[in-house]
Amino acid sequence: MSYLNRIITLSLLACVSMTTFAAGNAEVNLYSARKENLIKPLLDRFTEQTGIQVNLVTGKADALLHRLKREGRNTPADLLLTTDAGRLHRARQAGVTQAVTSEVLESLIPSQYRDPAGHWFGLSLRARPILYVKQRVDPARLSSYEALTEAQWKGRICIRSSGNIYNQSLVASMIAANGAEATEMWARDFVPQFARDPKGGDRDQILAAAAGQCDLAIANTYYLAGMLESKDQRQREAAQQMGVFWPNQQGRGSHVNISGAALIKSAKHPEAAIKLLEFLVSAESQAWYAETNGEYPVRSDVSPGALLAGWGDFKKDGVNLGQLGNFNPQAVRIMDRAGWK
């Protein structure tokens, strides 16, 4: 019997060793789609200043939202943090959020970056411009996302898969601006312009452009910033070859999305949670986003730092970002039909 007994004893021991976590006094529980190392330093700073402990679970936004829905009114979560507005909008529609009235938040965050009823608030901006290889492309020939279907760009564009939320939001913003029909026509003309089948992430598009596989790459600026500051020489050199072009400056402005947060309906620590939200839009936190993450502050009165400022000031698409969540499924269908992998 010795083997069997040993196995059983070990298993029991393993079960007993699982302990649950004790809850402290002043605390906020956070479900975050933002990766730990891009938020933890700020949370630690918050704890230092206020003595409020922040508990964190990170994960993919949709899965976290699902967990929230299933846990219902017993969920331990106080805040949901996501890296795009569409998911916050979805959370609101699913009925798991509640409205917040905070003078601080309302006065500091421009209205298109927060929910009209106060269900969610943008905390940082993520811009998606057109990046071009400085040696081979005259930026004067670029104008808008729409104009990327011109014959001159045929086979010269690198962009990642349509499975990615950044592209889904971009197309959703075009539906909001131009309507579904025009966007569908655009998508059909856009896909044949690709230099290669979509693959990899945003950094991969920049690497491919620098290596000569294509001349334009569509990518979020913080990836470019990350590459410029990388220890990897190859990444640095690739990024240095790229220029940033802000499209649609004559029209609605360049596409931006937000990272943002919503207060959960059944939050057990609403005051502490709102305190955390307010801390995240403080000048100090906003500057940290720009400095560390290469994202733009959501507040117009905070400087984005030297690197980002070097890419110039730009007009941002003024659509209320909640709308992008509404158009997202439609955007995916359009891309499916256009054969955008």
Added chain:
Amino acid sequence: MMTAARVFAKQGLNLWGTAAGFVALLLGLPVLVVAGYLFEPSGEVWQHLLDTTLKDYVINSLLLMIGVACGVLLLGVSTAWLTSMCEFPGRGVFEWALLLPMAIPAYIIAYTYTGLFDYAGPFQSWLRELLGPGYGDYWFPEIRSLGGAVLMLTLVLYPYVYLLARAAFLNQSLCVLDVSRTLGNGAWRSFFQVALPMARPAIVAGLSLALMETLADYGTVQYFGVSTFTTGIFRTWYGLDNAAAAAQLSAVLLLFVFTLVVLEKASRRQARYHHTTQRHQGLDRFRLTRGQAWGAWLFCGATLMLGFLLPFGQLLHWALTTADEQLDGRFLTLIMNSLMLAGSASLLALLLALFFGYSRRLQGGWMVAAAVRVASMGYAIPGTVIAIGVMIPFAALDNQLDAWMRAQFGWSSGLLLSGTLAALLFAYLVRFLAVSLQTVEAGLSKIRPSMDEVARSLGSGPREILGRVHIPMLKGSLLTALLLVFVDVLKELPATLILRPFNFNTLSVRAYELASDERLADAAYASLSIVAVGILPVILLSRSITRSRHAKST
């Protein structure tokens, strides 16, 4: 077999069967929850999928499976045969080293290969500098493609086949091979006509593990831009915001797997592969000629190079030269958490596998068999879908209990199971039970039922037979099962990510967070730690398999 079952049934041992059926149903619950979505209306999304992407999902998933099947059989069986039956320089090292790729998560190997061989990578850049062409002037295989995905998955999954096939070759009664050789068969004919058919249950078990893992893979195919069922599920769920249609796609995936399982059983028909004796002669390996030995060395060496040394070297390079990440105390916590989860899950999975395998041996009933099949289908389902399948019944139970407590006593019990490590462990069991079960059953199937009968006739009860006859004979299989689940849990990501409690991270979560932020170099330390933690048990296992072989041959 039937005799033993009948004897026990008469003794009123239906208890085993009933208990097994119950536990299997419990574990099958998440799979059933997913399958239940088949009946939920999902709107006209299906029409859209049929019109656009569904064809790609089906074709790519099939091609991927066929490719990986060929790849893992070729690499797994041939290296297993070479290292167990042939003598050549370096064999002793290859014996354990060939298992190492198992410790590398598939998406990590995909990142390293892309880093090395992509158009913008160092290898092609060097080629261009050397030869001077630009983009489109020369042909180079595109690593991020369907073919590339087949290669990546083959390289990390062939160890399943290798491990099980090798154990089978080693345990084959050499008398049979001796007879084959006495009858004038050479090494090749002995291999194809005797050893291979006899090792078939083990090879098929390894192959089906590899294929199920292939179907569940998300990280690799997503990064390579290959549209498969898994990417389709997430696209439908997240992008089209249609959870019902996504779950239905998962249910279709289940049908895929179910067909596979049934086909395999049918093809095996009534054939059984029991050993006639447990007495083994000292192993007399085939002596290879000089040329053959070189060939064997090169083949095993190339496999090891591609599957482990190359990606490991790239990770090491990233970690040492370009990572911002520092090794610090937090890493120790990550390692401890990973070890604790992997250790407990693998032990529990082993216990369950023994329980199920043994119950089926006692009770040939189809009900138990079916319940066990359902419970072990979780392996082919993407971890996120399993996690959702676990979350739904757990949260429902918690909330029901809470509502009842509130109504009865005005006191809220909150969430008792959801968001705890218990829920996470349960998800691991659902996802990885197949691994331990396949391994244990492959081992059990080789023990002749007459052994049970003899023990029984000498007055042993079923518990005693299990403890004193089966488990000692199964030691190798049990260790294999333990290790496979251990390494799988170590690498597991999606379920861990979504089900874990607050402030609880593991190595794979850490590696994923950095890698998905496109900071591959920074992810290197965590990836290396997964590999390092996985290597130790791999080596221990390999040694104990060899040892158990030696012990028997005396």
